[in-house]
Amino acid sequence: MNNLALFRTPSESIAYLRGAFFSGVSCVANFARNRKTLSMYPTKHKEWAGTRFQLRPFAAGVTTEHLHLYGCLARRSGAIQIEYQMKGALDRICWQSISQAKERCHELWRHTCFELFFGIKGDSTYWEVNLSPSGCWNVYYFTDYRTGMREERAVGQPVCHVVRDGDFLSLICILDFNGLIDDCFDLEVGISSVLQTVAGTTSYWALDHHGREPDFHNRKGFSVVLPGAEEFNHE
Numbered sequence: 001m002n003n004l005a006l007f008r009t010p011s012e013s014i015a016y017l018r019g020a021f022f023s024g025v026s027c028v029a030n031f032a033r034n035r036k037t038l039s040m041y042p043t044k045h046k047e048w049a050g051t052r053f054q055l056r057p058f059a060a061g062v063t064t065e066h067l068h069l070y071g072c073l074a075r076r077s078g079a080i081q082i083e084y085q086m087k088g089a090l091d092r093i094c095w096q097s098i099s100q101a102k103e104r105c106h107e108l109w110r111h112t113c114f115e116l117f118f119g120i121k122g123d124s125t126y127w128e129v130n131l132s133p134s135g136c137w138n139v140y141y142f143t144d145y146r147t148g149m150r151e152e153r154a155v156g157q158p159v160c161h162v163v164r165d166g167d168f169l170s171l172i173c174i175l176d177f178n179g180l181i182d183d184c185f186d187l188e189v190g191i192s193s194v195l196q197t198v199a200g201t202t203s204y205w206a207l208d209h210h211g212r213e214p215d216f217h218n219r220k221g222f223s224v225v226l227p228g229a230e231e232f233n234h235e
Contacts, residue, residue, distance in 0.1 A: 050074040051224055053191055055205040058214040063092050064203050069193055075226040078178030084114045084131075084193065086169040094196045096134040102157060105136035109194050114171055115216060117190035120181060121225065127152055128217075131173055133162050139175075146217050154180050183229055188222035 050072040057064040066089035074081045086093075096111050108130040109115065119126030128140045137160070139152040160173040181187070192206040204214035207223050215221070 051226070053207060053224065055191065055193055055207060056209070058204040058206070058209050061201065061203060063089065063195070063197050063199075063201065066092070067195070069195075069205050071191075073189065073191065073224060073226070075187065077183050079174055079176045080116070080118070080187075080189075080226070081172070081174045082116055082191070083170060083172045085171075088167055090164070090167055090169055092197050092199070094198050096132055096136070098134050102135040102137070102160075104138045104151070104157075105130075105132070106138065108132050108136055108138060111194070112196045113194045115192045115194070116175070117192070117216060117222060118187050118226075119219075119222065121186040121188050126217075126219075126222070127155075127177075129158075129175060131158065131160065131171065133169070133171055135160070135162075142217075145219065152180075185228045187226040187228070188219070189224040189226055190216060190222040191224065192216040192221075 051074065052072050053070060055069040055071075068087045069084070071082065071084045073083075093112055112133065114131045114133075116129040116131070117126060118129075124144045126142050128142065130138045130140075137158055139155040140149055141152040142149050155175065155177050158173045158175045160171065163170045190207060192204070195203045195205065197203075204216075206214070206216055206221055208221050209215075210218045210220040
């Protein structure tokens with residue numbers, strides 16, 4: 001039995017996000033009446049100009065054929081907002097138990113986990129964000145490709161919200177890195193996910209795959225660029 005707790009129904013979740021998160025959320029789930037069809041749309045809010053994305057499995061398999069993984073990414077002053085959306089055979093995925101502490105945890109990628117990588121364009125340093133639907137999370141800093149890894153303590157706990165409705169799951173997180181990266185710098189972003197099944201198999205999903213093995217740290221996979229700005233407008 002799936003042990004992923006439901007926080008709210010989809011309609012309640014949308015109202016929550018609009019009220020509790022920043023005004024002008026970049027992308028929200030638009031559920032059809034049967035709640036099975038999902039569409040995404042970017043807001044007109046100039047501060048949260050969302051970029052849609054779709055993740056692809058490294059290798060095809062029985063589970064990956066029945067799953068779709070996509071979402072939306074946006075940037076504002078000192079923060080990144082991302083929404084991961086899964087649709088399909090979610091009962092085949094192994095979900096970790098909900099953590100009430102919502103604390104930093106290591107090696108989240110050994111289980112079902114959503115990931116975000118970002119770095120300043122032209123700079124070899126970068127950050128890795130691990131987000132578990134259980135509520136656990138962590139952020140790591142690297143001086144270069146898989147080098148000098150350390151926990152990034154300058155980034156605090158992200159604001160996250162999980163919704164599960166039948167064959168649909170949404171994880172929305174806002175990561176505040178204010179003071180870590182100046183707003184004027186363009187950010188190169190890689191988006192990925194590790195999905196572990198109840199059968200014990202693991203699939204690796206990303207925007208693009210480069211190489212003979214899954215490698216989310218490969219800078220070629222940081223294929224989304226979030227432009228910087230001297231000053232983000234506030235309304």
